Amino acid sequence: MLVIGLTGGIGSGKTTVANEFAKLGITLVDADLLAREVVEPGSSALVAIAERFGSDILDSNGALKRTELRHIVFANKDHKLWLEQLLHPLIRELMLSRIQSANSPYCLLVSPLLLETDQSKLVQRVLVVDVSPETQVKRTLKRDNSNAETIKAIMAAQIDRESRLNKAQDVINNDGGIDELKSKVLALHHQYLELSRVDND
Numbered sequence: 001m002l003v004i005g006l007t008g009g010i011g012s013g014k015t016t017v018a019n020e021f022a023k024l025g026i027t028l029v030d031a032d033l034l035a036r037e038v039v040e041p042g043s044s045a046l047v048a049i050a051e052r053f054g055s056d057i058l059d060s061n062g063a064l065k066r067t068e069l070r071h072i073v074f075a076n077k078d079h080k081l082w083l084e085q086l087l088h089p090l091i092r093e094l095m096l097s098r099i100q101s102a103n104s105p106y107c108l109l110v111s112p113l114l115l116e117t118d119q120s121k122l123v124q125r126v127l128v129v130d131v132s133p134e135t136q137v138k139r140t141l142k143r144d145n146s147n148a149e150t151i152k153a154i155m156a157a158q159i160d161r162e163s164r165l166n167k168a169q170d171v172i173n174n175d176g177g178i179d180e181l182k183s184k185v186l187a188l189h190h191q192y193l194e195l196s197r198v199d200n201d
Helices: 014-023 031-037 044-053 066-073 077-100 118-122 133-143 148-157 161-166 178-200
Strands: 002-007 027-030 106-110 125-130 170-173
Touching (some): 002 118, 014 027, 027 031, 031 077, 031 106, 044 066, 066 148, 125 161, 125 178, 133 148
Parallel strands (some): 002 106, 002 125, 027 106
C-alpha cells in the first residue's frame, strides 16, 4: 500500500485537499478524527484527562471541551507533553489498523503533526499544503472560536514552514481558488496512481 502523508500548518486547507482526494475514491486516515475517537465519552483517555484537568474540561454530555483543552495545553509545556504521551500511542495504533484496512490504490494519512512525530515513518511520500502565515491566521480565526495568540502558539509548536517544505516530495500552494486547487489534486492523483502501480508490479 502506497501511503501519502498529507500535512500543512494550521489553516492551510489540509481538510479541503483531503476531501478532494476522497471524492476521487481515495481512503483517508485522518489523525484529527482519530484524536477525537480516542477521547470519546467513556474512553480511558478521557477519564485520565478529566482526572488531570478537572471535570470542568467536560461538557454536560461528558464530552471533551476541545477548545478549552487547547487553550490549557498550548499555555503550558508540561501539560502539552503529558497529553501527547497519553494520546499519540493510541492514535498511532488506530492509524496502523486503518491504513491496513484501506481499500483504494493508495491512501492518505492526513496529519497536522506528521513531520513533528514519528508518524512520518508510516508514509512513503510527503505532500505539504502550503499558504502564507498571514493566510493561516486569517483562515483559522474565521474557522475556529480561537484567538490570535492561541493560533500563533499552535503555529509556533508546529514545524516551521521552511523545514516543512524541505521535507516534502510534493507541494500544493493553496493561496488560490478552489478550481485551481482541484486541478492540482487531480494531477497528483494521477501521479500517485502511477506510483501505486509501480509499487505493485
